[in-house]
Amino acid sequence: MLLKLKQSLLIALWFVFLTFPLLVIRVNTIEKVVEWRWRNMLVTALVSFFLALAWHHFLEKRELTEQKATAAEGGKESLTSQVWADPQRYRLLLWLGPALLFAFPFFLSTYHISVLTTALMYIILGLGLNIIVGLTGLLNLGYVAFYAAGAYCYALLNHHFGVGFWIAVPLGALVGCIFGFLLALPLMRLRGDYLAIVTLGFGEITRLVLENWNAFSHGPSGIANIAPPGFFHIKLGVYGVTCYLYFLLIGLTVLTIFVVQRLQHSRIGRAWIAIREDETASQAMGIDTAKAKRTAFTIGAGWAGMTGVFFAAKTGFINPASFNFIESAMILSIVVLGGIGSIPGIIVAALLLILLPEYLRIFSDYRMLVFGIAMVGMMIFRPQGIIPAVRRTYEFHPQGKTTGQA
């Protein structure tokens, strides 16, 4: 214990040294004065001391559980996975959740509904990216490009030709799919980290082109006055449109969950998971990996394109700044924090990541900082995410009767 304290003290000292120039000194270059913020130093020392203690503690715990896991192969499943493994236990939650969601607009203000709508959009985006990152294991850092494609598709068609929302939804999805397919074509030879960088580059190219190609996209000033969705030719007020979109997005979320769930257990879904686990082995098993990966990209991108149309309809104004890397990182952290490949995890993570910063305004400055730490911490201490994905397992009973369990 004493040794641990001493170690943590040393680590705290190291961090005091490390953060000294950036946290303590601030130079005002205009007035030519140096501001010394000694209080930050004290805070750093204290925080890093306790974090170091916690770090050691959790690392030790991780090692212990790893040892246990190897000692008793399979072992006891965690409580959460037990709950999720059994549909009977979460069926109640499954009905209660949507019921609550449907009831919300009747006692919440426009602002809260709008926030919830955003959260729903991120759930859909998370689930879409989950197909690419979670199921197939292809790290896509430019997912926002497909989202932008959908949003611009609706905005431009509406601006130039007055195309309506309902025509734009399938078109947006189609444009997303085409983008995804075209990007996937040359990428299939690349391995994980190269793929990550190329998709990142692709996302940035898309944003830069939108920013600079004034004749096409109206440049950095964006496109305003995008028509909100019409409800059988009835013009809805602000409240009406917000509620309408909210209900539409609930519908879309349910549809997405259903589709992803079905895809996951389909032939192509199992091929994706096989590729994620071991590409070479899955190829040896006769899976056309290039085709499966292409499909994953296309479907995931289509989902983003469709959500983009909803985004454009919701805000009524889009510009390239809405589609930067931070947005991609945000969607990725939803997938990672929720649990790679886990649908309930992604829903919980999207709600947490959107609603918490929205309602805890004090922390909104620290939002990305916390995301960053959370991504690192999650990878180290809980790589399976908040709610781990449940693997399909087959149990063998000695009587010679096999039962499948979803």
Next chain:
Amino acid sequence: MAYFGELFIGGLTRGSIYALIALGYTMVYGVIELINFAHGEIYMIGAFTALIFASVLTLSGVTGLSVLILAALLAVLYASAYGFTVEKIAYKPLRQAPRLSPLISAVGMSIFLQNYVMLAQTPDFLPFPDLIPELPLLAGFAPLMAPTEVAIVLTTAVIMLLLTLLVKFTRMGRAMRATAQDRNMAMLVGINVNRVISQTFIIGSALAALGGVLIASHVGRINFYIGFIAGIKAFTAAVLGGIGSIPGAVLGGLILGWTESFATGYVSSDYEDVFAFALLVLILIVKPAGLLGREKTQKL
């Protein structure tokens, strides 16, 4: 022709900086096969540290070359410390994890460092003092190149030479090459692999910081976001030359610098970054191993 020369020199300067940062990527990738996404942030932290110390020194009355030397040394020191710490926190616990895990952890680290500097310092652009003084030695190039440009090109050349010597002929370099070839085997023959990895991160970060100080005094302003774009471009350079290869990184950096310089000069200046990314995508598709890289067969 004068215009061509101008663009050529511009590209050379730019490319040298990309090469300096790319060397860090290449070395780290060579040793642990990980794209260190936080590398661009280390470069940014180096520039910030140099700015802070240079300002403090100038305000307390130090002038001339000593400001540059002290600020650059402190920047290198701090950037190395950051690189070392990042590896210990974000990558070391994930050595045995699946490939996606350290990659996501690296992206998280990069986001964290960006926001840390933004919150600790400022989200705005800061003016960076012109630290490289008018040396009479460099004045000979005056009609052709600005003194900062000469300093940048010369520094890169010297560093590349030193690095090549270090990797080829010292004990440390041999240990690095052994670890890059086969980590487990290196461990078996008694190499302290953890130490080698730390050394790699420290050297890479020091080079990034040096690049940060040079480019910041060339461009004249910095903010917390400079590391992101510079990082991707340096990565492009590393991949272009063949990741894992030191001369490749320099070659890649120069080619990228010239591409950008000529493309912006002759085609359009709006799409500067697009050219770099397009080049990256093209190379990865046509020749993923890079110009000087060796095609790696996947081991099973």
